[in-house]
Amino acid sequence: IWESKDAKAKLECQVKDVNKLIIDLEEAIKNIEKAILDKEDYLKLAHTRLDVRSNRQNLELVRDPAQYKLIKEVSEIEDSIRRLQERLNESHKKLKDLDREKLILLRDIETKANTIRIDEAENLHGIR
Secondary structure, three states: OHHHHHHHHHHHHHHHHHHHHHHHHHHHHHHHHHHHHHHHHHHHHHHHHHHHHHOOOOOOOOOOHHHHHHHHHHHHHHHHHHHHHHHHHHHHHHHHHHHHHHHHHHHHHHHHHHHHHHHHHHHHOOOO
């Protein structure tokens, strides 16, 4: 009985650890999603500035240092969004894995609890 109770207690500690990891990961996911939205806002602004420069009335269209800087800025922002999206996808996968791990642990705890109940019932009735 004691071995089963110890194993059950260890499993319960593991569930607490997994729950903490899940909470931390969910918070990280929220932060990444916010960062992506912020970057997308900057990207829209940079695209708008590029469009304004490209559609100036009565001015000769030239590629000057400001234009190159805007193009580079757009590229950097797009690359940053891509990297953030990759991190977000990885985080969602880790969250799914943690949820699966938690379910397995909870099933194991239930199995241990059933074993303990059976052992206690057998001891109570003098069976063995």
